[in-house]
Amino acid sequence: TYGEKSIAPLVNDFVLRYPELDVDMKLTNQTLDLVAEGYDLAVRMGKLEDSTLMARRLASRTLYVCASPDYLATHGTPHSLTELANHNCLLGNLDYWRFQEAGQPRNVRVTGNIRCDSGRALLDAALKGIGIVQLPDYYVQSALDSRLLIPVLTRYQEDDDGIWAVYPHNRHLSPKIKLLLDFLSESLKPGGSPPDAANADY
Incomplete structure (x- = not known):
């Protein structure tokens, strides 16, 4: 969803600005092997595990645990x-949720009657009062703002983590890829806008 909602429109804007450049974009939840599959760049969320990649932070994300007012009225609010x-905890790809307690990260194993690799599907289930969900802000912020979902366990909320552009460290970063990196980085800053194209050299 983040790729569809935030990255793809920016890449389209990038192509509008530089129509002579070709872009091959793949949107997937899978972690791709950039070197083996020949990709120049990927956008990844959260904690980075692959130390063989260079990384540039593009933006931040916040994880929220939340539920609908109806669910909390029926089942109570966890404190x-x-x-x-x-x-009933609505699960994604992992069987634990991430928190911070006494300044230290803590993973808590949770269970529920729905497991799905789609954040949108989990959001829909939470909105319908099926259970509690942990999702990033780009899924739930609108529902939180409109009080369709209520945040819980906020004192255990983990510090914001990153949205990263990663690329192979042993591959020369071409001017075109650097141009896209700068474009994404500036565009995703709070109140940001794309860099001036006047002096682009690729």
């Missing part, structure tokens, strides 16, 4: 991490 065991 501690241990209370999650008493709730």
Whole structure:
């Protein structure tokens, strides 16, 4: 969803600005092998595991645990991490949620009756009162602002983590890719705008 909502429109803007450049874009939740599959650049979320890649932070994201007012009215509001065991937690690819307690990261194993690799599907389930969900801000911010979802366990909320552009360290960063990196980085800054194209050299 982040790729569709935020990255793809910016790449399209990039192509409008530089129509002589060709772009081959793949949107997937899978972690691709950039070197083996020949990709110049990827955008990844959260903690980076692959130390063989160079990384540039593009933006931040915030994870929220939230539920609908109807769910909380029926099942109660959890006030501690241990209370999650008493709730229907809507799961993504992982069977744990990430928190911070006493300044230290903590993963809490959760269970529920829905597991899905689509954030949109989990958001829909939460909005319909099926359970509690942990999702990034770009899925839930609108629902939080309109009070369709209520944040819970906010004192255990993990610090913001990154949205990163990554690329192979042993591959020369071409002027075209550097141009796209700068474009994404400037565009994704709060209140940001793309860099001036007047002096682009590629």
